[in-house]
Amino acid sequence: QVQLVESGGGLVQAGGSLRLSCTVSRSIFSIDTMRWYRQAPGKEREWVAGIFSGSFTNVADSVQGRFTISRDNAKNTVYLQMDSLKPEDTAIYYCAALNGPVWYWGQGTQVTVSS
Numbered sequence: 001q002v003q004l005v006e007s008g009g010g011l012v013q014a015g016g017s018l019r020l021s022c023t024v025s026r027s028i029f030s031i032d033t034m035r036w037y038r039q040a041p042g043k044e045r046e047w048v049a050g051i052f053s054g055s056f057t058n059v060a061d062s063v064q065g066r067f068t069i070s071r072d073n074a075k076n077t078v079y080l081q082m083d084s085l086k087p088e089d090t091a092i093y094y095c096a097a098l099n100g101p102v103w104y105w106g107q108g109t110q111v112t113v114s115s
Contacts, residue, residue: 002026002104004095009109012085016113020080022095022106027076029053033098034078036069038091038111045094049080063089085113 003025012018020036028034032053039045049059049069057069068081078095092108 002031002097002099004097004104004106006093006095006106006109009093009111011112011114014085014087014113014115016085017081017083018085018111020082020093020095020109020111022078022080024076024078024097027073028071028078028097029073031097031099034071035096035098036078036080037094037096038089039094039108040088040091043091048093051078082111085111087113087115089113 005023006020008018008020033050035050036048037045038048047060048063049067051057051069051071059067066084071078090113092110094108095106097104
């Protein structure tokens, strides 16, 4: 069983920054894929960013140039640095980890961007 806990969400003005953290209950060294998703009110959950065991990363077009995903294997933590935030970034942000054939999810952290 793998448990994920997100933190770092909050209320920020447009143009501001937040850094989300996703701490995993076991070593992430061997976890191939970790991702961030978000879900805004009334919308479907959408993929935001992903990072692989070799530290290859990719991000959605909607956040390209503003969001950065990274991992610290020593701390069993994956981060999502969010800069130049926009009101449309308001959502609950979820962390997910692929361990073998199973996806594990965190409980989410709320990010609210005011205009």
